[in-house]
Amino acid sequence: MFLRICHLYPDLMNIYGDRGNVIALQKRSQWRGIETEVIQATVGRSYDFRQFDIVFFGGAQDKEQKLVCADLQSASQELQTRQGDSLRMAVEDGAVVLGICGGYQLLGEYFRTGEGEVLPGLGIFDAYTVAGNRRMIGDVVVESPFFPGAPQKTLVGFENHSGQTFLRNGLQPIGRAVIGNGNNGQDRFEGAVYKNAFGSYLHGSLLPKNPWFADLLIERALERKYGDKVELASLEDDLEILAHDSASKRAATRPRLAT
Amino acid sequence: MRLLLAVWMGKLYMHLARAFHMGGGTSFPGILARKIEPATLRKLSLRLKQGAVMVTGTNGKTTTNKMLNNILKQVGISPIYNLSGANLPGGVTTAFLDHATLMGRPKSDLALLEIDEAAMPRVAADVVPRVVIVTNFFRDQLDRYGELDHTVALIRSALATLPASSTVLLNADDPLVSSLGKDLAAQVIYFGLEDARQEAGEKFQTADAKFCTNCGAEYSYSAVYYGHLGKYRCPRCGNARPDPQIYASSIEIEGMQRSRIHVVTPQKQFSLTLNLPALYNVYNALAAVGAALSLGIEVEAIRKGIESVSSAFGRMEKISIEGKEVVMALVKNPTGFNEVLHTLLSDKQPKKLMILINDNPADGEDVSWLWDVDFEMLAEPGIVESTVVSGIRAGDMAVRLKYAGADVGRLRIDGDFKSAFRSALAGVNPGETLYVLPTYTAMLDLRKFIHKMGYVKNFWEE
Numbered sequence: 001m002f003l004r005i006c007h008l009y010p011d012l013m014n015i016y017g018d019r020g021n022v023i024a025l026q027k028r029s030q031w032r033g034i035e036t037e038v039i040q041a042t043v044g045r046s047y048d049f050r051q052f053d054i055v056f057f058g059g060a061q062d063k064e065q066k067l068v069c070a071d072l073q074s075a076s077q078e079l080q081t082r083q084g085d086s087l088r089m090a091v092e093d094g095a096v097v098l099g100i101c102g103g104y105q106l107l108g109e110y111f112r113t114g115e116g117e118v119l120p121g122l123g124i125f126d127a128y129t130v131a132g133n134r135r136m137i138g139d140v141v142v143e144s145p146f147f148p149g150a151p152q153k154t155l156v157g158f159e160n161h162s163g164q165t166f167l168r169n170g171l172q173p174i175g176r177a178v179i180g181n182g183n184n185g186q187d188r189f190e191g192a193v194y195k196n197a198f199g200s201y202l203h204g205s206l207l208p209k210n211p212w213f214a215d216l217l218i219e220r221a222l223e224r225k226y227g228d229k230v231e232l233a234s235l236e237d238d239l240e241i242l243a244h245d246s247a248s249k250r251a252a253t254r255p256r257l258a259t
Numbered sequence: 260m261r262l263l264l265a266v267w268m269g270k271l272y273m274h275l276a277r278a279f280h281m282g283g284g285t286s287f288p289g290i291l292a293r294k295i296e297p298a299t300l301r302k303l304s305l306r307l308k309q310g311a312v313m314v315t316g317t318n319g320k321t322t323t324n325k326m327l328n329n330i331l332k333q334v335g336i337s338p339i340y341n342l343s344g345a346n347l348p349g350g351v352t353t354a355f356l357d358h359a360t361l362m363g364r365p366k367s368d369l370a371l372l373e374i375d376e377a378a379m380p381r382v383a384a385d386v387v388p389r390v391v392i393v394t395n396f397f398r399d400q401l402d403r404y405g406e407l408d409h410t411v412a413l414i415r416s417a418l419a420t421l422p423a424s425s426t427v428l429l430n431a432d433d434p435l436v437s438s439l440g441k442d443l444a445a446q447v448i449y450f451g452l453e454d455a456r457q458e459a460g461e462k463f464q465t466a467d468a469k470f471c472t473n474c475g476a477e478y479s480y481s482a483v484y485y486g487h488l489g490k491y492r493c494p495r496c497g498n499a500r501p502d503p504q505i506y507a508s509s510i511e512i513e514g515m516q517r518s519r520i521h522v523v524t525p526q527k528q529f530s531l532t533l534n535l536p537a538l539y540n541v542y543n544a545l546a547a548v549g550a551a552l553s554l555g556i557e558v559e560a561i562r563k564g565i566e567s568v569s570s571a572f573g574r575m576e577k578i579s580i581e582g583k584e585v586v587m588a589l590v591k592n593p594t595g596f597n598e599v600l601h602t603l604l605s606d607k608q609p610k611k612l613m614i615l616i617n618d619n620p621a622d623g624e625d626v627s628w629l630w631d632v633d634f635e636m637l638a639e640p641g642i643v644e645s646t647v648v649s650g651i652r653a654g655d656m657a658v659r660l661k662y663a664g665a666d667v668g669r670l671r672i673d674g675d676f677k678s679a680f681r682s683a684l685a686g687v688n689p690g691e692t693l694y695v696l697p698t699y700t701a702m703l704d705l706r707k708f709i710h711k712m713g714y715v716k717n718f719w720e721e
Binding site: 024061137240243247 | 398406407408469470475618624626627628629630631651652655657658659661662667672674
């Protein structure tokens with residue numbers, strides 16, 4: 001078996017160590033004998049994203065996010081459509097997508113910045129983001145229904161964002177933030193899910209210490225590609241679980257300043 | 260009168276803290292004094308006869324300051340000097356209190372201050388510096404500062420307030436730093452490297468400073484030294500690296516031990532031996548040379564002062580324990596960690612390592628940055644003999660090493676740093692070296708522990 005992974009804008013959207021997610025997808029595939037190829041997609045080129053099995057879209061600083069936003073709105077010559085439409089068609093086609101922080105925001109409908117500028121998103125998620133006046137920074141623990149068979153049912157990570165994302169029309173979140181803010185600090189939701197596209201605010205990196213999430217993405221990608229129900233071979237995850245549990249414990253015990 | 264009360268209370272707390280081992284007391288006395296008299300720092304600093312030197316930027320603050328301190332020693336000046344990361348307003352005020360008489364007069368003429376980037380505007384509002392050094396900007400503890408662009412803007416706002424009598428020393432090779440040189444009333448001097456042999460083969464990965472600070476186009480680099488430091492030019496607007504007035508024209512790096520550099524300044528050229536490894540210390544030395552020249556110090560004293568520095572607090576220091584050598588190097592961000600690893604691996608000898616990762620506020624609460632460090636270089640066979648991982652986030656570190664391809668069988672994980680250190684030390688034979696790479700608070704803890712074992716001085720005694 002073989003997976004083609006696309007790392008979207010690794011040169012621009014790579015702060016906060018988000019590349020760990022791509023490393024985790026690669027390693028956890030390879031350890032099971034699934035070959036991988038990682039393509040680094042960058043500004044100014046056109047891609048047919050349907051050809052990828054998994055697309056990863058990380059976070060960035062504001063300046064870089066604007067450049068990426070402009071690129072996604074630009075025309076893709078190959079497809080005679082916008083770059084962003086190519087990614088949306090891939091999601092409709094069942095491709096697995098993971099967007100973190102800035103990448104997550106751009107998968108929604110728009111991001112209204114603190115200066116009132118509106119950055120158009122791809123509209124993959126029926127969600128929108130508005131800049132808030134406080135930055136939400138800290139550990140996050142999320143309870144999620146997506147991992148019924150995993151040793152832990154939670155996701156742990158670290159958020160650092162001022163954008164507040166709101167889901168509309170019953171769009172499903174990844175879970176509920178039991179510690180930390182999640183999407184907006186108000187409704188306790190964290191992340192968004194549409195078909196096989198996932199968005200989340202969690203850095204950490206997210207996938208290495210939440211290996212059940214990495215495996216879910218690999219599983220969904222293989223099922224789309226090969227048609228059958230996939231049962232992934234189990235891996236020795238002692239270290240990952242140790243990292244997950246110590247992050248989770250740290251989140252629960254860290255003294256917090258009142259904000 | 261309020262100033263005197265502030266000085267007395269601050270000094271009283273400082274003495275109590277030391278007498279009863281309540282910790283170094285490196286910040287709280289200043290915080291207390293500022294509560295009593297908010298203008299404590301401003302009033303004390305106005306009484307300095309020779310003014311203040313400030314060093315800020317992501318990496319190299321402490322080492323650069325230590326070099327300057329040793330240079331000043333050569334000319335008989337013992338400056339007010341804030342130590343060991345006590346670089347927020349409270350820590351700076353504490354340093355002034357420590358060096359003040361009971362009548363509220365500074366005991367020395369000059370202050371040598373390491374200033375946290377985010378605190379620059381607040382400190383510069385109190386103390387108008389005679390010289391400011393900006394070393395470099397890398398992503399560091401993002402959870403504390405928000406974003407790098409914001410940090411640069413904070414420093415810019417502080418520099419904009421300086422009068423024409425101040426001198427600002429900027430790293431020419433860092434586009435974010437050199438961009439600060441525009442439109443300042445203060446005199447601007449650039450420092451940088453001019454040795455083609457030090458150019459890195461591969462291009463940098465991180466996007467700390469990819470885009471022109473002027474027009475937003477992507478820079479093209481004709482040379483990269485490390486990270487985003489190099490010779491850059493914007494193809495669209497022509498914004499380019501300024502020619503440095505102070506530069507190293509030749510750099511010979513001799514492993515972990517030392518470098519020999521030839522320094523060119525507008526006044527004179529000279530060679531010096533830097534008893535510190537790695538390219539980043541060459542930048543620190545150039546910054547120290549520039550600041551010392553601005554203070555009117557002679558080249559010979561500068562050379563001697565810099566050559567006498569072996570290592571700044573925790574930034575690559577050696578401790579002997581029962582015939583075994585412990586080399587400790589602080590790690591706090593991806594670029595610094597990569598440089599330490601490159602330096603460590605440069606002699607190709609198999610190494611025994613201990614890595615300690617904490618996530619306290621002074622370390623950065625977000626450990627995501629570990630994924631931006633190229634630990635993959637440790638996976639090469641024969642490079643690492645054993646690794647002990649410890650600290651509050653030992654689990655995260657262990658996972659990072661596993662996904663970098665490290666031999667998990669040779670990895671020992673122990674969240675308790677004391678027993679981890681004992682067992683790491685036990686795994687080293689006499690005559691061999693244990694390389695310890697801690698984050699900031701892990702380093703403080705470990706130093707305290709080694710001190711209790713009787714091997715290093717407490718840092719406030721240095």
